[in-house]
Amino acid sequence: xxxxxxxxxxxxxxxxxxxxxxxxxxxxxxxxxxxxxxxxxxxxxxxxxxxxxxxxxxxxxxxxxxxxxxxxxxxxxxxxxxxxxxxxxxxxxxxxxxxxxxxxxxxxxxxxxxxxx
Amino acid sequence: xxxxxxxxxxxxxxxxxxxxxxxxxxxxxxxxxxxxxxxxxxxxxxxxxxxxxxxxxxxxxxxxxxxxxxxxxxxxxxxxxxxxxxxxxxxxxxxxxxxxxxxxxxxxxxxxxxx
Numbered sequence: 001x002x003x004x005x006x007x008x009x010x011x012x013x014x015x016x017x018x019x020x021x022x023x024x025x026x027x028x029x030x031x032x033x034x035x036x037x038x039x040x041x042x043x044x045x046x047x048x049x050x051x052x053x054x055x056x057x058x059x060x061x062x063x064x065x066x067x068x069x070x071x072x073x074x075x076x077x078x079x080x081x082x083x084x085x086x087x088x089x090x091x092x093x094x095x096x097x098x099x100x101x102x103x104x105x106x107x108x109x110x111x112x113x114x115x116x117x
Numbered sequence: 118x119x120x121x122x123x124x125x126x127x128x129x130x131x132x133x134x135x136x137x138x139x140x141x142x143x144x145x146x147x148x149x150x151x152x153x154x155x156x157x158x159x160x161x162x163x164x165x166x167x168x169x170x171x172x173x174x175x176x177x178x179x180x181x182x183x184x185x186x187x188x189x190x191x192x193x194x195x196x197x198x199x200x201x202x203x204x205x206x207x208x209x210x211x212x213x214x215x216x217x218x219x220x221x222x223x224x225x226x227x228x229x230x231x232x
Contacts, residue, residue: 034219041227043207043222046219049219095161104213104219106220108161109160113158
């Protein structure tokens with residue numbers, strides 16, 4: 001149980017285009033989903049917290065107009081990187097916190113490798 | 118402010134040897150502590166978690182961790198390392214209750230296993 005998927009697993013795009021990454025909780029409902037960014041050989045950097053049906057809360061320094069997050073249902077959150085540039089190339093990981101838990105356990109997706117040419 | 122320190126960036130052990138990965142945390146209330154493992158190009162897998170009860174917790178893949186409140190530590194251990202344990206290990210801390218609160222991660226420890 002508690003499986004989180006991400007799609008796509010890898011994406012290559014041209015500079016200036018937009019890319020959408022999906023995060024799905026497959027066997028549970030998630031009140032809250034989190035989006036992280038990870039640079040090579042570094043820890044996870046939290047970008048934003050999204051709650052179903054409301055606006056995402058972005059961490060300091062994260063451009064909300066560039067990284068659009070939508071959490072339209074209890075099983076799906078999307079991250080759209082708008083007008084992507086090479087510096088946006090990174091490994092993006094989502095996680096989900098089940099509705100049924102009163103603790104802060106998060107289940108992580110397998111990540112999406114974004115390369116912007 | 119909460120923080121997590123993993124003092125060892127890299128650790129190399131021989132297969133079959135014992136392992137201890139250190140984690141120290143700073144948190145203003147009762148913490149909920151986690152250890153995650155990440156293989157290259159993959160997401161994070163939960164190894165074990167602790168927020169109450171027996172301070173020695175057992176996890177998957179033969180790992181265990183001991184919570185020591187007096188030392189603000191939550192070190193991860195394994196009696197005999199396998200080559201497949203080579204990966205990045207992250208310690209994380211968050212609030213015990215409330216649901217949906219963000220976690221604070223350490224910088225990670227890269228484990229290499231020599232055959």
